[in-house]
Amino acid sequence: MIRLPPPGEPLPHSVSDAPFDPVADHAQDEGGKLAHASQIRVMWWKFRRHRVAVWSAVFLALMYLTAAFAEFLAPYDLHTRDTANIYAPPQQVRLFHDGRFIGPYVYARTMQLDMENLQRVYAEDRTRPEKLRFLCRGDEYLLWGQVAGDRHLVCPSQGGSAYFLGTDRLGRDILSRIIHGARISLTIGILGVAMSFVLGIVIGGLAGYYGGWIDAIVQRMIEVLQSIPSIPLWMALAAIMPVTWSPLLVYAGITIILGMLDWTGLARAVRSKLLALREEDYVQAAQILGARPRRIIARHLVPGFMSHLVASATLTIPGMILGETALSFLGLGLRPPVTSWGILLTEARSVNTLALYPWLLFPVIPVVLVILAFNFMGDGLRDAADPLR
Amino acid sequence: MIRYLAWRVAVMVPTLVLISMLVFTIIELPPGDYFESYVQELRAMGETADLQEIEDLKTRYGFDQPVPIRYLHWVGGMLRGDFGYSFEYRMPVSEVVGSRMWLTVLVSMVTIIVTWVIAFPIGIYSATHQYSWGDYGLTFLGLLGLAIPNFMLALILMYFANVWWGVSIGHLMDREFMGQPLSWDKARSILSHLWIPVLIIGTAGTAGMARRLRANLLDELDKQYVTTARAKGLHPGRVLLKYPLRMSLNFFIADIGSILPAIVSGAEITAIVLSLETTGPLLIRALQSQDMYLAGSFLMFLAFLTVIGVLISDIALAALDPRIRLSGRARK
Numbered sequence: 001m002i003r004l005p006p007p008g009e010p011l012p013h014s015v016s017d018a019p020f021d022p023v024a025d026h027a028q029d030e031g032g033k034l035a036h037a038s039q040i041r042v043m044w045w046k047f048r049r050h051r052v053a054v055w056s057a058v059f060l061a062l063m064y065l066t067a068a069f070a071e072f073l074a075p076y077d078l079h080t081r082d083t084a085n086i087y088a089p090p091q092q093v094r095l096f097h098d099g100r101f102i103g104p105y106v107y108a109r110t111m112q113l114d115m116e117n118l119q120r121v122y123a124e125d126r127t128r129p130e131k132l133r134f135l136c137r138g139d140e141y142l143l144w145g146q147v148a149g150d151r152h153l154v155c156p157s158q159g160g161s162a163y164f165l166g167t168d169r170l171g172r173d174i175l176s177r178i179i180h181g182a183r184i185s186l187t188i189g190i191l192g193v194a195m196s197f198v199l200g201i202v203i204g205g206l207a208g209y210y211g212g213w214i215d216a217i218v219q220r221m222i223e224v225l226q227s228i229p230s231i232p233l234w235m236a237l238a239a240i241m242p243v244t245w246s247p248l249l250v251y252a253g254i255t256i257i258l259g260m261l262d263w264t265g266l267a268r269a270v271r272s273k274l275l276a277l278r279e280e281d282y283v284q285a286a287q288i289l290g291a292r293p294r295r296i297i298a299r300h301l302v303p304g305f306m307s308h309l310v311a312s313a314t315l316t317i318p319g320m321i322l323g324e325t326a327l328s329f330l331g332l333g334l335r336p337p338v339t340s341w342g343i344l345l346t347e348a349r350s351v352n353t354l355a356l357y358p359w360l361l362f363p364v365i366p367v368v369l370v371i372l373a374f375n376f377m378g379d380g381l382r383d384a385a386d387p388l389r
Numbered sequence: 390m391i392r393y394l395a396w397r398v399a400v401m402v403p404t405l406v407l408i409s410m411l412v413f414t415i416i417e418l419p420p421g422d423y424f425e426s427y428v429q430e431l432r433a434m435g436e437t438a439d440l441q442e443i444e445d446l447k448t449r450y451g452f453d454q455p456v457p458i459r460y461l462h463w464v465g466g467m468l469r470g471d472f473g474y475s476f477e478y479r480m481p482v483s484e485v486v487g488s489r490m491w492l493t494v495l496v497s498m499v500t501i502i503v504t505w506v507i508a509f510p511i512g513i514y515s516a517t518h519q520y521s522w523g524d525y526g527l528t529f530l531g532l533l534g535l536a537i538p539n540f541m542l543a544l545i546l547m548y549f550a551n552v553w554w555g556v557s558i559g560h561l562m563d564r565e566f567m568g569q570p571l572s573w574d575k576a577r578s579i580l581s582h583l584w585i586p587v588l589i590i591g592t593a594g595t596a597g598m599a600r601r602l603r604a605n606l607l608d609e610l611d612k613q614y615v616t617t618a619r620a621k622g623l624h625p626g627r628v629l630l631k632y633p634l635r636m637s638l639n640f641f642i643a644d645i646g647s648i649l650p651a652i653v654s655g656a657e658i659t660a661i662v663l664s665l666e667t668t669g670p671l672l673i674r675a676l677q678s679q680d681m682y683l684a685g686s687f688l689m690f691l692a693f694l695t696v697i698g699v700l701i702s703d704i705a706l707a708a709l710d711p712r713i714r715l716s717g718r719a720r721k
Contacts, residue, residue, distance in 0.1 A: 220407060223404050349662070372533070
């Protein structure tokens with residue numbers, strides 16, 4: 001938008017004193033770099049300029065790495081129960097003891113039962129620092145179900161405890177459970193989007209390319225699916241899964257449900273893009289040159305909208321993560337012993353629990369951060385998808 | 390226009406038929422029915438169910454008949470205004486839902502109005518002051534509002550309300566007014582409880598609307614007619630209100646389709662967390678306990694409202710924006 005002065009004031013003098021250089025407009029494109037670069041390269045240049053998006057991508061990569069090496073990074077196992085530390089508040093990591101640097105440590109704690117209020121009261125013993133150990137032996141695990149190990153990045157000192165984010169009603173470490181839960185919560189969004197991506201491209205592509213009665217049927221289907229509110233639809237579908245299913249099957253089922261209800265938007269986008277691109281001159285040129293429909297679709301049409309699709313798919317991942325969280329929160333999604341962030345949040349459902357043990361709300365933080373990061377990254381990708389604009 | 394209207398209404402019929410089939414399938418699919426879970430619940434409590442009575446109920450509601458006949462029975466009833474019978478509440482569905490309806494409509498209407506009142510100035514400000522600190526701050530706040538799911542916001546707010554003011558938020562009125570007829574005191578109690586759900590349910594909507602208004606307005610502000618209007622000396626405020634703002638409101642009208650069902654139900658999970666006396670928790674509960682007529686008829690009602698809402702917004706768009714053609718079919 002051209003910035004104009006307020007009404008009534010004279011316009012600024014707009015003649016440039018610089019000598020006219022007809023090539024100046026192309027000066028940004030050093031030596032035709034832009035013209036010769038591949039599409040992906042140009043997209044990467046554009047994406048890199050979106051600083052927040054790049055940082056979000058780095059953050060998400062770290063989160064996925066964390067999920068991949070959850071067993072090693074988490075101080076405790078997913079199911080380790082510490083009956084001496086039930087509903088224990090978070091322990092603060094400190095560095096200086098009596099004014100001297102002694103490395104990261106936590107204070108030892110003692111628990112007493114307050115019989116009057118029927119509460120557990122934890123008191124820090126300020127004289128007994130318990131140094132944290134690194135790369136130490138702790139709970140045994142099977143990494144990815146294959147590699148046996150017992151090394152952890154951080155563990156408490158011998159016989160001590162290190163609950164950086166507190167414990168829940170069974171004395172399980174919340175930090176460890178958040179790290180392990182990331183595995184389910186982060187993958188379910190990706191798998192669900194992959195599912196809806198395939199469905200959306202195939203169905204939308206068929207409708208867009210063939211038109212006619214296929215298009216009419218697909219349009220009605222999309223309209224019907226979009227008319228029913230999503231949460232009740234998720235719930236109803238989730239209720240169909242038998243209780244006897246193993247947790248893994250339930251996980252697959254939830255992914256399919258999330259994908260099955262999400263493809264409508266993508267299919268619409270594919271269809272309208274195909275309808276628009278079909279009329280382009282270059283498609284007609286290809287037809288006249290004798291290209292088969294398959295080649296036209298794969299070679300000329302798909303690259304034209306693929307980048308848009310990837311960007312918009314990225315923007316639907318947060319919705320899927322939230323959907324799983326909401327379903328699990330209602331008790332309809334995954335069931336313990338499988339642990340996701342939504343399941344962790346079910347523990348924080350009532351006000352009374354929250355008022356006494358506010359650290360049960362910690363799983364909200366990774367959820368919000370991941371969703372923000374996906375939104376920022378998706379914004380950056382969407383800008384980059386159209387690199388020459 | 391009339392041809393367009395007639396065509397749109399004609400298309401609605403097959404859509405609604407398909408929706409009703411889908412809804413019926415969804416509520417039929419879970420194994421077992423309400424009576425089976427009811428009998429099991431009674432057994433679990435150590436009581437014996439009167440099997441004869443249950444058989445009677447089953448015959449009365451046609452549970453012994455094949456599925457297609459039950460479907461026709463259900464649809465036929467709805468066409469006559471009979472939405473079926475809620476087994477859990479032992480009342481006709483229309484009464485169960487109706488008793489909660491006006492509170493839901495109140496919460497939703499206030500939320501929507503608050504959303505508009507807040508989102509519009511924010512969206513206009515961010516668009517006219519693009520890339521200023523105010524715009525960055527508001528954009529970040531908006532993204533945060535979008536990223537925090539409403540039910541988590543409800544949990545967080547519940548915690549802080551308890552810590553700071555020592556009150557437990559939740560419900561739509563004080564306990565002593567529940568089930569009472571409407572009185573001044575009850576109305577005042579509802580009004581004093583209303584702001585919390587409105588705040589929580591409204592955040593995401595406000596943030597989303599402000600962002601979309603900003604994007605649409607930015608597209609319009611770049612156009613030449615704005616420059617022309619400014620160049621001929623029109624006051625900036627008048628230019629903004631008279632042309633680009635009106636042009637950028639199309640998305641707003643297109644939204645009516647989703648607003649209509651949201652007024653009647655919506656924010657179900659937040660309502661559960663805050664234990665609001667709205668229709669959302671009722672629907673979720675009905676789905677969980679397989680109270681099939683309550684769940685099915687209500688879902689159908691919501692879907693019907695969506696279809697009507699889309700119709701209204703399409704007609705409004707066609708009437709308000711001369712650029713939108715009434716060709717009816719997508720051009721090839």
